[in-house]
Amino acid sequence: MNIGALLLRDKQADRVVPPTGYTAHLTLFVSGAMAFLAVFAMALSLASGRLADRWAEELARSATLRITAPADQRAAQTEAALAILKQTPGVARARALSDEEQAALLAPWFGQDLPLDALPVPRLIEVVAAEPGYDAAGLRLRLAAEVPGAVLDDHTRWRAPLVDAANSLRRLALISILLIAGAMAAMITLAANAALAANAQVIGVLRLVGARDRYIAGAFVRRFTLRALIGAAVGMVLGMVGVMLLPEASDEGGFLTGLGFRGLAWGLPLLIPLLGAIVAFAATWAAARRRLGELS
Amino acid sequence: MIELENVGYSYGGGELLSDVSVTLPPGSFHFLTGPSGSGKTTLLKLCYGALVPTAGRLCAFGKDMRTLDRDQMALLRRRIGVVHQDCQFLDHLKLAENIALPLVVSGRDTATEAGNLDELMQWVGLAARTDALPPELSGGERQRAALARAVIMSPDVVLADEPTGNVDWEMSQRLMQLLVELNRMGKTVLIATHDLGLIRATKSQVQTRVLRISNRRLQHAGADL
Numbered sequence: 292m293n294i295g296a297l298l299l300r301d302k303q304a305d306r307v308v309p310p311t312g313y314t315a316h317l318t319l320f321v322s323g324a325m326a327f328l329a330v331f332a333m334a335l336s337l338a339s340g341r342l343a344d345r346w347a348e349e350l351a352r353s354a355t356l357r358i359t360a361p362a363d364q365r366a367a368q369t370e371a372a373l374a375i376l377k378q379t380p381g382v383a384r385a386r387a388l389s390d391e392e393q394a395a396l397l398a399p400w401f402g403q404d405l406p407l408d409a410l411p412v413p414r415l416i417e418v419v420a421a422e423p424g425y426d427a428a429g430l431r432l433r434l435a436a437e438v439p440g441a442v443l444d445d446h447t448r449w450r451a452p453l454v455d456a457a458n459s460l461r462r463l464a465l466i467s468i469l470l471i472a473g474a475m476a477a478m479i480t481l482a483a484n485a486a487l488a489a490n491a492q493v494i495g496v497l498r499l500v501g502a503r504d505r506y507i508a509g510a511f512v513r514r515f516t517l518r519a520l521i522g523a524a525v526g527m528v529l530g531m532v533g534v535m536l537l538p539e540a541s542d543e544g545g546f547l548t549g550l551g552f553r554g555l556a557w558g559l560p561l562l563i564p565l566l567g568a569i570v571a572f573a574a575t576w577a578a579a580r581r582r583l584g585e586l587s
Numbered sequence: 588m589i590e591l592e593n594v595g596y597s598y599g600g601g602e603l604l605s606d607v608s609v610t611l612p613p614g615s616f617h618f619l620t621g622p623s624g625s626g627k628t629t630l631l632k633l634c635y636g637a638l639v640p641t642a643g644r645l646c647a648f649g650k651d652m653r654t655l656d657r658d659q660m661a662l663l664r665r666r667i668g669v670v671h672q673d674c675q676f677l678d679h680l681k682l683a684e685n686i687a688l689p690l691v692v693s694g695r696d697t698a699t700e701a702g703n704l705d706e707l708m709q710w711v712g713l714a715a716r717t718d719a720l721p722p723e724l725s726g727g728e729r730q731r732a733a734l735a736r737a738v739i740m741s742p743d744v745v746l747a748d749e750p751t752g753n754v755d756w757e758m759s760q761r762l763m764q765l766l767v768e769l770n771r772m773g774k775t776v777l778i779a780t781h782d783l784g785l786i787r788a789t790k791s792q793v794q795t796r797v798l799r800i801s802n803r804r805l806q807h808a809g810a811d812l
């Protein structure tokens with residue numbers, strides 16, 4: 292079957308089936324609403340995907356080693372820990388933070404003029420993992436044996452569930468897109484069936500004067516495909532405007548403000564009207580073939 | 588053209604037609620008669636494939652109807668012009684468009700056939716009603732329009748179910764004239780009618796055969812009525 296030829300506008304064939312009034316408006320509305328929802332589901336899936344990827348990457352890459360030891364042993368233990376880190380496969384870089392950097396980290400909590408020397412503040416070592424990463428459990432064992440005051444904090448414990456959450460969110464968004472497509476197919480099938488039933492007499496006459504199924508089905512398929520395309524395009528544009536009006540992504544906002552499209556992904560919603568048209572085409576074609584099969 | 592071999596048909600209850608055997612050779616002119624409810628319309632429907640025989644074999648243009656798929660059936664109907672007893676039109680299209688419908692659905696160019704269409708409308712006396720919608724037509728006008736639609740494709744076979752049921756004697760003579768004309772051009776014609784007067788009048792113009800349904804069987808009535 293040549294889909295292109297079938298979709299080609301055929302003025303005479305389109306006149307042969309009477310205009311279908313309100314099912315036309317319903318189809319337009321449903322396609323528009325579904326496309327609007329699909330834009331948001333798409334934005335959500337992209338944003339949660341980005342978030343999951345970024346968190347997973349940070350999680351794998353950076354960790355902190357904390358050396359808590361009496362003041363006189365702290366320098367020695369730091370040296371020892373750095374030496375161990377240097378030998379550990381999968382560690383790209385390890386660097387002890389300077390006093391100034393540590394003071395800057397603590398300033399928000401204790402104020403600018405903190406007498407760091409007077410307090411038993413632990414020394415922090417920033418560990419950056421290579422690709423693939425290091426074996427955290429192995430490293431902990433070795434540190435426990437050789438540097439008693441060292442505690443490895445690899446952020447995994449609290450971030451891992453967040454990565455899972457972001458991944459589930461992405462999965463849910465993708466499922467939503469599939470459900471939206473399915474609901475649209477179901478509603479267009481109902482609308483097409485209503486139109487076919489309302490035109491049963493017309494279809495009967497067309498069969499009697501020698502029209503092929505393809506010709507009759509084509510008249511309906513063309514209409515519903517076109518309506519779905521137009522409705523979905525309008526819904527998609529409104530959805531995109533909605534996404535554009537969301538506040539700019541910012542670090543403080545974290546997840547919520549990152550809910551837009553980035554760069555080339557702005558082109559992705561353009562696929563929605565196309566998919567909507569394909570769904571409408573398939574649904575109407577199937578409904579028409581089923582109906583026509585019942586006629587002689 | 589159309590051959591029936593021991594064809595039987597039942598709508599679900601008892602058999603309405605049984606053991607019907609008849610051949611419509613090319614260029615023949617047949618009348619089909621019988622009491623109301625005897626199955627004339629049913630027999631015509633079998634001939635254009637709207638019904639499938641429940642027994643026996645029916646061939647059209649040398650092909651067993653049962654073996655045709657839906658597209659082949661559509662093509663077959665372009666070669667068989669049918670005047671239905673309950674003339675069915677598309678009520679939202681003008682009369683001229685309705686009559687040209689077989690051309691449109693078979694992808695023929697209606698512009699090149701426009702002259703043909705005008706002539707045909709003239710023939711059936713509907714030239715003044717081209718822009719009317721079917722519901723605005725009288726019963727007789729609808730029947731004439733149905734006949735025009737049946738012959739616009741210049742089919743090989745014309746099946747007409749009571750084509751003169753609602754028209755006066757003069758108009759029915761004119762319609763028969765058109766069918767006789769088509770028959771002289773080599774078309775096969777089968778007309779179902781109760782109107783014995785019409786059959787007699789036509790017999791003087793063309794060689795016809797009369798088939799009569801009685802007691803579920805088809806009888807070849809021959810010359811005597």
Ligand SMILES: Nc1ncnc2c1ncn2[C@@H]1O[C@H](COP(=O)(O)OP(=O)(O)OP(=O)(O)O)[C@@H](O)[C@H]1O
Binds near residue numbers: 598603623624627630
């Ligand atoms: N779709 C159907 N389902 C069941 N019975 C039917 C159906 N169509 C017709 N019949 C019955 O079959 C019988 C023959 O009908 P048909 O229309 O062939 O008669 P006919 O000879 O054309 O009559 P008329 O001269 O009144 O047009 C009738 O008794 C009718 O009630």
Ligand SMILES: [Mg+2]
Binds near residue numbers: 628748
């Ligand atoms: Mg009848």
